[in-house]
Amino acid sequence: MISERLKAIASLVHNGENVIDIGCDHGLLDIYLTLHNNNKCIASDINKNALNQAKKNINKYNLENKIKTILSDGLNNIEINEKSTIIISGMGTSNIIKIVNKIDDQYLNDLIISSHNEYEILRKELSKKYIIVDEIIVKDKNKFYLILKLNKGHKKYNKKDFYLGPILKNKNNDIIKNYYEYLFNSNNLIINKIPNKHIIKKLNLIIKNNWIKKLNRK
Numbered sequence: 001m002i003s004e005r006l007k008a009i010a011s012l013v014h015n016g017e018n019v020i021d022i023g024c025d026h027g028l029l030d031i032y033l034t035l036h037n038n039n040k041c042i043a044s045d046i047n048k049n050a051l052n053q054a055k056k057n058i059n060k061y062n063l064e065n066k067i068k069t070i071l072s073d074g075l076n077n078i079e080i081n082e083k084s085t086i087i088i089s090g091m092g093t094s095n096i097i098k099i100v101n102k103i104d105d106q107y108l109n110d111l112i113i114s115s116h117n118e119y120e121i122l123r124k125e126l127s128k129k130y131i132i133v134d135e136i137i138v139k140d141k142n143k144f145y146l147i148l149k150l151n152k153g154h155k156k157y158n159k160k161d162f163y164l165g166p167i168l169k170n171k172n173n174d175i176i177k178n179y180y181e182y183l184f185n186s187n188n189l190i191i192n193k194i195p196n197k198h199i200i201k202k203l204n205l206i207i208k209n210n211w212i213k214k215l216n217r218k
């Protein structure tokens with residue numbers, strides 16, 4: 001019923017927890033979490049048509065009394081008065097950061113984020129307010145997706161952590177190995193194309209590829 005990516009997101013959500021899903025689109029994650037993880041979900045989206053589709057799907061499963069739907073830009077129209085897990089997935093990093101910056105952490109339990117671009121910037125920005133407690137890489141329809149779980153707090157990370165992932169670099173499975181291989185090969189393609197006058201850009205990518213090499217996954 002739902003994609004591997006959404007299933008991986010669901011695997012990070014505690015059973016029975018209140019969930020606010022920002023950018024729910026079709027609402028399938030909320031339906032899955034309600035049926036399989038006993039979660040109490042608020043499904044929200046900025047787009048009226050998307051939210052209507054979510055409502056239709058929710059009705060199909062007779063869950064209209066269990067899943068609340070709210071039209072909202074980020075958290076603007078959502079009143080939080082209970083500890084909740086906030087999920088923001090399937091958007092770009094700059095949009096995610098804008099939404100995250102408006103979160104009132106008082107009621108935040110876990111923050112679960114899945115962006116479709118700029119993972120290095122994403123980690124760097126989020127770590128200004130949060131600690132990365134878990135990282136998952138999923139391959140869905142031939143594309144790699146990073147899913148982050150974060151908690152309120154502060155931890156010192158370095159450039160290598162932002163690039164490789166502070167948790168991910170210490171994990172190993174075939175998908176993670178393939179993901180680092182993919183990064184390495186993409187960097188190599190760019191390195192070979194960059195003219196020498198852009199030597200700094202080239203050196204940065206060479207450094208990144210050395211970090212990957214040292215993981216010993218190649």
Ligand SMILES: C[S@@+](CC[C@H](N)C(=O)[O-])C[C@H]1O[C@@H](n2cnc3c(N)ncnc32)[C@H](O)[C@@H]1O
Nearest residue numbers: 022023024025045046047050072073074089090
């Ligand atoms: C590609 S869909 C992702 C759906 C689902 N979260 C997933 O991961 O498969 C992105 C959704 O985010 C919504 N969206 C984009 N910016 C938003 C914002 N500022 N506040 C709420 N929803 C937003 C879009 O309308 C769209 O429905």
